[in-house]
Amino acid sequence: MAIPVKRVAVIGAGVSGLMSVKSCLEAGLEPVCFEKNEQLGGVWQTQELDNLDGISGGTIYQCLMSNSSKEMMTVSDFPFPKEYPPYLTPEHLLTYYRNYAEHFNLDQHIRLSTEVMKVAPSADHEATGRWEVCSRPRCRSGTLDGPTASEIFDAVIVSTGLFNTAFVPSYPGQGEFRGQILHSNRFRSGEQFAGKTVLVVGSSHSAGDVAVDASRHASQVYLSMRDGAWVIGRFGPGGMPIDAYSNSRWKAKLPEVIRRLAARPMFEGRFDLDNLGLRCKRRLFEGYIMVNDEIHCRIICGALRCKPGIERFTRDGVVFEDGTRVDGLDVVVFATGYNLNFPFFEDNSIIADNFADLELYMHVWPARRTHPTLAAVGYVSTLGAQTPLFELQSRWVAQVFLGNARLPGIDERMEDVKRRKEAYFKKFGKHRIFFPPIPYCEELADRIGARPNFTRLLLTDPKLALRAFLGPAYPPFYRLNGPHPWAGARDAIINGWANTVNPTRTRVVERPSTGGALTVAMLIAVTVLIISLILVLN
Structure with missing residues (x-):
């Protein structure tokens, strides 16, 4: 033993x-x-x-x-x-x-x-x-x-x-390419590609960042994606950060098919994925997701052009899977992840x-x-x-x-x-x-007894219970109970939205009044939802 x-x-x-x-x-x-x-x-x-x-x-x-x-x-x-x-x-x-x-x-x-x-x-x-x-x-x-x-x-x-450990894939003819090949872990700024023709390879966050930043300085940037990407911005409905909007406990309980249907408008409502060449071949949540607020702007001004996966390299360029090619490439950046x-x-x-x-x-x-x-x-x-x-x-x-x-x-x-x-x-x-x-x-928190007890919260702190059911799943929820709880956890949860938006309110404006209040029917609906969630989550 x-x-x-x-x-x-x-x-x-x-x-x-x-x-x-x-x-x-x-x-x-x-x-x-x-x-x-x-x-x-x-x-x-x-x-x-x-x-x-x-x-x-x-x-x-x-x-x-x-x-x-x-x-x-x-x-x-x-x-x-x-x-x-x-x-x-x-x-x-x-x-x-x-x-x-x-x-x-x-x-x-x-x-x-x-x-x-x-x-x-x-x-x-x-x-x-x-x-x-x-x-x-x-x-x-x-x-x-x-x-x-x-x-x-x-x-x-x-x-x-x-x-x-950076991963760089291998393609036919790659060894004969006369331009520069590097991994995105060697990228510091688009300025290093000033006046050059650049190909970025990848479908995730870093590929989008490198392509967008390089397109501000390079003569032309191409983005090669084998399957495309689901592109989303950092803010969702009502200006809420997209991860805070998406990651709440009640939404996590929904079947994936429902979550996929609910999320698609956020991915497809900002711009036409097909016209920009971004459309992912795989279903939402089964392909790569790229968080990027600017890539569509760089595409519509022509500084960035999307291409399919690489078939092979030539001495001065690449041939893509659809038969098109780019010659005169100076740099290829592989934003292809790590081993x-x-x-x-x-x-x-x-x-x-x-x-x-x-x-x-x-x-x-x-x-x-x-x-x-x-x-x-x-x-x-x-x-x-x-x-x-x-x-x-x-x-x-x-x-x-x-x-x-x-x-x-x-x-x-x-x-x-x-x-x-x-x-x-x-x-x-x-x-x-x-x-x-x-x-x-929630699985991990269960193992150490730190998962929030929703029934107890509803009886002792309804306001916090409502945040736990419907609001973002802020990390301090896992310090309410269990080993090594934190006395400041409740305040951190309650003040989460204020701490998100107040730093940007550097110009105070008066919000137009919407008038009215929650109706009795809405209150009843919320109550029913809370009770249902208690039964599901506990």
């Missing part, structure tokens, strides 16, 4: 790593976080780097804006400053995560410029569940400098993230480095391992903010390490892995982890 967990190694001090360190500390564990870079913050700290040499993972470009709104991506017990705008720049986010680390005294548990070289079962692992972690310091140039240190830990949390990479595991079976073979129970625990002393936090992608998922994962991991939550047997874990993988493959036609956030968050 494994010994009680006390000392925990956390690999990576990006967002998921910081969540993991904090969750360990509040649970009374002793985390040691290894970060190979000089600063914490993961991809967000790359905006301060002058030299990207040696960085194979995600980086930040100048035009980047968060795809999730601040109230939806906040840490559950550490709200963003009220003066921050609804959507955030990399500067906002890096400052926030550094302040988060300082506020909860995480810094003293993080070893910067220290790279983990090997993670392997300890000599007594079969009996204890412990792990050997070998690390080396890195100098300012990024090279390893100094002897390897070997330490034994009771448990390990891997939190190096999804964006650690998983766990170079510190000598045994690839511990955590596989590809989605096809990845076997993580609930996307967290290596399903075949006997001892629950190794966890992966941050290896999911969702239709909304990632931070709440990472935080709940890390809180669950800490409770399992403490023995307050238990994992099922290996057979049940493997059944969960099989079910999820088959469902995602059927939906997307490939191995991909992407899903709506609320059902998964």
Whole structure:
């Protein structure tokens, strides 16, 4: 039987790593976080780097804006400053995560410029569940400098993230192309393509950002998408951030066919996807979604032109799948995502480095391992903010390490892995982890007793109950009860909308009166809806 967990190694001090360190500390564990870079913050700290040499993972470009709104991506017990705008720049986010680390005294548990070289079962692992972690310091140039240190830990949390190794696909003739080929992790600003003819390849957020920004400076930009993309802006009906509008508990309970029908007008009402060449071949929620507020403007002025997938390269251009071609290409930018990479595991079976073979129970625990002393936090992608998922994962991991939550047997874990993988493959036609956030968050919260009790809220705090049923699923809902509740959770939820809109109200205007009030019939309808939701959600 494994010994009680006390000392925990956390690999990576990006967002998921910081969540993991904090969750360990509040649970009374002793985390040691290894970060190979000089600063914490993961991809967000790359905006301060002058030299990207040696960085194979995600980086930040100048035009980047968060795809999730601040109230939806906040840490559950550490709200963003009220003066921050609804959507955030990399500067906002890096400052926030550094302040988060300082506020909860995480810094003293993080070893910067220290790279983990090997993670392997300890000599007594079969009996204890412990792990050997070998690390080396890195100098300012990024090279390893100094002897390897070997330490034994009771448990390990891997939190190096999804964006650690850039993926560049291969096409016929690519090696003969005389222009420049780079991945979007080397993109900083469209200015670097001034006067050039550029092809951007990809269908997700970064592809849209790179194509739009490059089109302001390049002579011509093309965007190649094999299946197209579902493009949506950052704001929905009534000016509400689209993720806050979409991610509420009552909507999450609707069948996907209903959610798809309800959401289509938001994707198709802004512009004609067919006329602009953006139409996705796959159904909504089964193809790539691109959050972008400007791409249609760049297309209608001719600066950006959409094209299908690439068939092959030529010496000075590409031929597309529809037979059309572009010659005189100067640059091709692959905004094609990242591969998983766990170079510190000598045994690839511990955590596989590809989605096809990845076997993580609930996307967290290596399903075949006997001892629950190794966890992966941050290896999911969702239709909304990632931070709440990472935080709940890390809180669950800490409770399992403490023995307050238990994992099922290996057979049940493997059944969960099989079910999820088959469902995602059927939906997307490939191995991909992407899903709506609320059902998964509720699953995690259930495991630690942090899921909001709607019946109790209705009896004790009807106003908060109404927000819980019908409003955005703000992260502080998971600090109302369960382990380590936060006294400020209710205020953060109630003030969520005010904190979203007040930073932009820099010119005070008088809103026209609409007259009237809710009718008795509407009040009755709301009451019936609330009761129905209680029956469904509890």
